[in-house]
Amino acid sequence: MKTLASIGEFPFIEAIAKLALASRSRGVVVGIGDDAACLRLQRDAVVTVDTVVEGVHFRREWLSPHQLGRRALRAALSDLSACGAVPCFALLALTLKPDAPLADARGFVSALIGEGRKQGLALVGGNVSAGPVFSATLTLVGQRGRRFLRRDTARAGDAIYVTGPLGGASAGVALLKAGELQGPLQNAFRLPPLRVAAGLELGRIAGVGAVIDVSDGLVQDLSHVCKAAHVSAEIDVESIPLPPALRRKASAQSRRRGSIDPHAFALFGGDDYELLFTLRSPGRRSKAVLDALERAGCKARPIGRIVPETRVPVCAAADGTALTGGFSHFGKRR
Amino acid sequence: MKTLASIGEFPFIEAIAKLALASRSRGVVVGIGDDAACLRLQRDAVVTVDTVVEGVHFRREWLSPHQLGRRALRAALSDLSACGAVPCFALLALTLKPDAPLADARGFVSALIGEGRKQGLALVGGNVSAGPVFSATLTLVGQRGRRFLRRDTARAGDAIYVTGPLGGASAGVALLKAGELQGPLQNAFRLPPLRVAAGLELGRIAGVGAVIDVSDGLVQDLSHVCKAAHVSAEIDVESIPLPPALRRKASAQSRRRGSIDPHAFALFGGDDYELLFTLRSPGRRSKAVLDALERAGCKARPIGRIVPETRVPVCAAADGTALTGGFSHFGKRR
Numbered sequence: 001m002k003t004l005a006s007i008g009e010f011p012f013i014e015a016i017a018k019l020a021l022a023s024r025s026r027g028v029v030v031g032i033g034d035d036a037a038c039l040r041l042q043r044d045a046v047v048t049v050d051t052v053v054e055g056v057h058f059r060r061e062w063l064s065p066h067q068l069g070r071r072a073l074r075a076a077l078s079d080l081s082a083c084g085a086v087p088c089f090a091l092l093a094l095t096l097k098p099d100a101p102l103a104d105a106r107g108f109v110s111a112l113i114g115e116g117r118k119q120g121l122a123l124v125g126g127n128v129s130a131g132p133v134f135s136a137t138l139t140l141v142g143q144r145g146r147r148f149l150r151r152d153t154a155r156a157g158d159a160i161y162v163t164g165p166l167g168g169a170s171a172g173v174a175l176l177k178a179g180e181l182q183g184p185l186q187n188a189f190r191l192p193p194l195r196v197a198a199g200l201e202l203g204r205i206a207g208v209g210a211v212i213d214v215s216d217g218l219v220q221d222l223s224h225v226c227k228a229a230h231v232s233a234e235i236d237v238e239s240i241p242l243p244p245a246l247r248r249k250a251s252a253q254s255r256r257r258g259s260i261d262p263h264a265f266a267l268f269g270g271d272d273y274e275l276l277f278t279l280r281s282p283g284r285r286s287k288a289v290l291d292a293l294e295r296a297g298c299k300a301r302p303i304g305r306i307v308p309e310t311r312v313p314v315c316a317a318a319d320g321t322a323l324t325g326g327f328s329h330f331g332k333r334r
Numbered sequence: 335m336k337t338l339a340s341i342g343e344f345p346f347i348e349a350i351a352k353l354a355l356a357s358r359s360r361g362v363v364v365g366i367g368d369d370a371a372c373l374r375l376q377r378d379a380v381v382t383v384d385t386v387v388e389g390v391h392f393r394r395e396w397l398s399p400h401q402l403g404r405r406a407l408r409a410a411l412s413d414l415s416a417c418g419a420v421p422c423f424a425l426l427a428l429t430l431k432p433d434a435p436l437a438d439a440r441g442f443v444s445a446l447i448g449e450g451r452k453q454g455l456a457l458v459g460g461n462v463s464a465g466p467v468f469s470a471t472l473t474l475v476g477q478r479g480r481r482f483l484r485r486d487t488a489r490a491g492d493a494i495y496v497t498g499p500l501g502g503a504s505a506g507v508a509l510l511k512a513g514e515l516q517g518p519l520q521n522a523f524r525l526p527p528l529r530v531a532a533g534l535e536l537g538r539i540a541g542v543g544a545v546i547d548v549s550d551g552l553v554q555d556l557s558h559v560c561k562a563a564h565v566s567a568e569i570d571v572e573s574i575p576l577p578p579a580l581r582r583k584a585s586a587q588s589r590r591r592g593s594i595d596p597h598a599f600a601l602f603g604g605d606d607y608e609l610l611f612t613l614r615s616p617g618r619r620s621k622a623v624l625d626a627l628e629r630a631g632c633k634a635r636p637i638g639r640i641v642p643e644t645r646v647p648v649c650a651a652a653d654g655t656a657l658t659g660g661f662s663h664f665g666k667r668r
Contacts, residue, residue: 009662035416036382038482044363045379048370049427049473053465082369093383093471131387137427137471139383148372328343
């Protein structure tokens with residue numbers, strides 16, 4: 001079996017460069033193969049970095065290298081979508097075990113490049129290093145859309161929306177941890193939704209306030225929005241859209257042995273990668289916004305409202321129940 | 335002792351954001367604290383990523399967190415310098431052990447931010463993740479200088495120059511590995527030179543051909559230059575500038591027990607972070623170029639010439655001895 005140690009660093013980089021050739025785009029003045037990439041943008045640059053680490057964000061048996069490549073790209077892209085940016089360029093810093101199969105590394109990179117190309121991203125640079133576990137840090141460079149969507153601009157009175165069902169991916173992780181490798185919830189974890197078009201659309205809609213992607217759990221990410229603007233939030237828990245498979249799983253389980261609460265996954269689970277946004281004067285705007293987002297490929301739903309700042313908790317259910325929790329690094333491992 | 339696990343991910347990110355506040359600069363439209371940063375550039379963006387991994391690029395006992403922060407910044411910056419770019423923004427993706435002391439993580443980040451600020455870099459974003467070892471991936475965003483200095487533009491007849499002494503850092507690594515922790519060569523490894531001004535100056539000088547930073551060893555990096563332009567190189571080995579401490583060490587060792595060849599470190603060692611460049615028609619230009627670079631803070635020296643492509647080797651000494659070797663990932667560990 002060919003490994004990275006057997007072929008060496010530079011032949012591997014050359015192989016990546018060949019895979020990336022197909023993703024060259026107009027703004028690439030100098031791409032892979034020099035000390036840095038030279039990139040032409042028409043508007044402000046929007047830049048984000050995101051890391052996945054084996055054993056922290058996923059276990060090897062949960063994802064094929066191809067699935068991991070697509071997932072890593074979509075997870076990172078979610079941050080650009082949440083800012084309403086147009087995806088342009090990607091740089092990939094890979095840390096690989098020297099005895100890793102070359103085919104796995106190539107499969108990961110090839111899937112990541114392919115998924116990126118579909119979203120308008122050209123791979124223009126990166127770094128390859130040895131390390132004790134697989135880890136990939138993806139830098140994405142976009143350009144500002146109609147406007148840059150911030151997360152600190154919520155106001156009391158705004159309605160809160162999400163662009164799709166929540167809780168599926170974290171329920172999938174629970175099943176994966178229990179050894180159930182196949183199913184729609186596991187696939188929700190494996191392949192996050194694409195919200196590039198939705199983010200661009202939100203940038204065009206008057207009255208959109210704060211936008212954030214839901215990656216660490218609805219309550220936790222909504223708490224970031226609230227803290228940034230010194231407001232609080234009330235969530236209508238029953239109105240949070242849930243994936244049908246999660247509802248089915250919950251009712252099947254409740255018939256068998258006690259109940260699991262699908263809303264707990266939706267509120268506190270992570271890895272959803274839907275967008276959360278707030279909307280001023282929702283009464284007269286809501287339908288037009290939902291229609292525009294449907295044309296952008298997602299079914300957005302109202303789930304609550306921004307209220308004046310209360311002391312504790314930042315987020316509460318409509319009946320006043322405190323809501324706290326979510327994914328935090330250094331707290332738990334996968 | 336406070337650890338990352340005891341304070342949690344988000345308070346740590348807030349602490350970084352506070353440290354970074356001092357480095358805010360004019361082009362930062364939206365900095366740390368949103369899903370992505372929004373950055374304003376006047377010219378083409380020049381983007382690079384660089385990773386350091388504990389146990390691969392360094393051992394913990396070789397560098398304090400503060401030294402590691404400065405070193406990581408300078409190593410990454412070297413790639414922007416080699417393109418003649420103006421440093422503008424940085425994003426830091428950190429992977430940390432949950433039981434790592436908080437003071438170490440803060441020391442690293444604080445030194446990195448401070449060193450970056452001196453070079454015009456504002457920290458505008460990043461990512462924090464748990465992981466099995468310390469690892470940091472730095473994304474630097476610059477803007478194109480007078481011109482973007484490529485590595486694939488060497489031509490037969492060009493003279494080859496380096497901007498400073500080579501071999502000190504790799505000799506320092508050899509000493510560190512042997513348990514000698516203090517000394518000027520060890521410090522050459524710890525604190526790479528700054529060549530931002532030299533890179534900008536090279537972009538202004540007519541006749542400068544290819545530019546690359548010497549990070550994997552002179553012969554290996556010069557081989558990249560040669561392969562990219564289908565040329566070969568001859569090195570006048572005796573003319574390679576060596577750090578005085580390396581000459582002293584070599585002659586002291588040769589008196590005691592056999593000889594070590596300081597040129598081997600200069601040719602094949604890595605971590606120098608000097609710039610290598612080629613110059614057309616050097617006879618009439620050399621003095622002006624060396625003077626300009628001296629004003630930019632470095633003593634450049636001619637070390638050989640680009641020749642028409644030979645088959646093997648790409649690099650040779652003036653007497654025809656083949657020169658091959660250098661640092662490659664997946665080959666060796668520190």
